[in-house]
Amino acid sequence: MVTHTVTYLAVASATSTWTWTGHVVTVIMSGLFLIMFDLANQFLGVEEDTINKPWRPIPKGLMTVQGCKVRYGIVSVAFLLAGMHNKQTFPCVLWFLDVLGYVVQWDKNWFFKTFVFMPVAVMANIMLPASLVVGSQPAVLEWVAVYALFWTVPFMVQDLKDMEGDCKTGRTTLPLMMGEKHFRAMLFCLIGIGSPLALWQLVAPHSGASKAWLCILWNLPYVFVILYRLAFKSGPEAHRLTYKFVELMFVFGTPLCMFFVLPTIVVSEGYVQTLTPMPSMSDVW
Numbered sequence: 001m002v003t004h005t006v007t008y009l010a011v012a013s014a015t016s017t018w019t020w021t022g023h024v025v026t027v028i029m030s031g032l033f034l035i036m037f038d039l040a041n042q043f044l045g046v047e048e049d050t051i052n053k054p055w056r057p058i059p060k061g062l063m064t065v066q067g068c069k070v071r072y073g074i075v076s077v078a079f080l081l082a083g084m085h086n087k088q089t090f091p092c093v094l095w096f097l098d099v100l101g102y103v104v105q106w107d108k109n110w111f112f113k114t115f116v117f118m119p120v121a122v123m124a125n126i127m128l129p130a131s132l133v134v135g136s137q138p139a140v141l142e143w144v145a146v147y148a149l150f151w152t153v154p155f156m157v158q159d160l161k162d163m164e165g166d167c168k169t170g171r172t173t174l175p176l177m178m179g180e181k182h183f184r185a186m187l188f189c190l191i192g193i194g195s196p197l198a199l200w201q202l203v204a205p206h207s208g209a210s211k212a213w214l215c216i217l218w219n220l221p222y223v224f225v226i227l228y229r230l231a232f233k234s235g236p237e238a239h240r241l242t243y244k245f246v247e248l249m250f251v252f253g254t255p256l257c258m259f260f261v262l263p264t265i266v267v268s269e270g271y272v273q274t275l276t277p278m279p280s281m282s283d284v285w
Contacts, residue, residue: 004030006255008129010262017133025086026129032079033095033128037121039072040103048165088128090136095124108171118155122148130262139265143202147257150198153190154226154246160184161239180234188230195223199257206268207260215257222249 008026012018042049042058043065049056057063076096083092098120107113126144127136134140159166159173163180166173175183196216204212222245229242 002251003125003255003258004033004129007126007258007262008132010259011130011133011266022132026132029079029082029086029088029092029128029132032075032082033125036072036075036079036095037099037102039068039075040099043068043072044103044105045165045169048162048169051165051168083128086132087135088131091124091127091131094120094127098124108169110172110174110177113159113171114156114174115152119145119148119152122151122155126258134266137266140262143206143261143265147202147254150194150202151250151254153187153194154249156183156187157226157230157239157243157246161236161243163239164236184230184234188227191223191230192227195219199254203257203261206264211260215254215260218256219249219253222246222253 004026005023008022009018012022042056042063045053046058046065050059053059058065058068076099080092080096083089098117101107101112102117107117123141123144126147127141130140130144156174159175160180160183163173163175167176178186199216199219200212202212203215225245226242226249229238229245233239233242
């Protein structure tokens with residue numbers, strides 16, 4: 001939800017179109033975005049959650065699988081209808097299809113989970129609030145696609161913390177194929193070398209070297225902690241904490257890049273002139 005809010009603020013402030021209505025719509029759509037996946041994750045992962053997350057509602061007996069599926073269907077329809085009404089059709093359909101791929105269990109294939117599901121999830125995550133202001137503009141889409149590719153590697157840490165459950169449920173992941181030690185070494189190299197280079201490439205061409213350096217320095221503490229833990233910490237609990245730092249970097253680290261870059265793209269491409277006024281709250285809902 002934080003990334004949705006930051007993205008909306010970045011684009012809306014650049015175009016002088018920020019409104020309380022837009023902010024509220026962003027929060028509501030963000031909630032539907034998260035709830036839809038969470039419900040799918042819960043009714044599909046009962047066996048895995050019994051091992052990895054026994055505190056969840058279904059393993060604890062607080063909700064049935066059928067009840068969870070009904071809720072998923074209701075939230076999915078509400079998300080799509082609200083997205084079409086708010087001219088957010090592209091990111092809403094993108095996220096719906098991505099979650100649908102998860103529901104039919106394509107995520108058991110390591111390639112789909114790593115190189116399709118996660119990058120598309122990041123794209124939908126950023127485009128949902130951005131499209132509320134600028135629609136699906138090509139230059140914005142291009143930058144968001146590169147941003148999503150960058151996050152493909154750090155999000156692989158998730159597979160480390162779920163190795164036990166993945167093995168028992170038949171899911172194929174890279175750490176199970178490569179072995180934990182070799183997979184951690186690969187991530188250490190990719191994150192250590194790739195993160196500063198990727199952040200520079202994401203920011204410098206659009207917002208200049210000074211802001212690129214600021215983004216790199218802002219994110220370095222997260223990168224250092226993640227690298228340290230990949231090098232010296234092992235085991236499910238340790239990997240869960242490592243992944244928490246990946247999530248913190250995604251929520252509080254790299255959004256600074258979006259706040260610098262997206263307004264520059266929007267203004268430089270002349271999208272300000274094509275914007276339509278935000279509808280009032282009564283028009284939206």
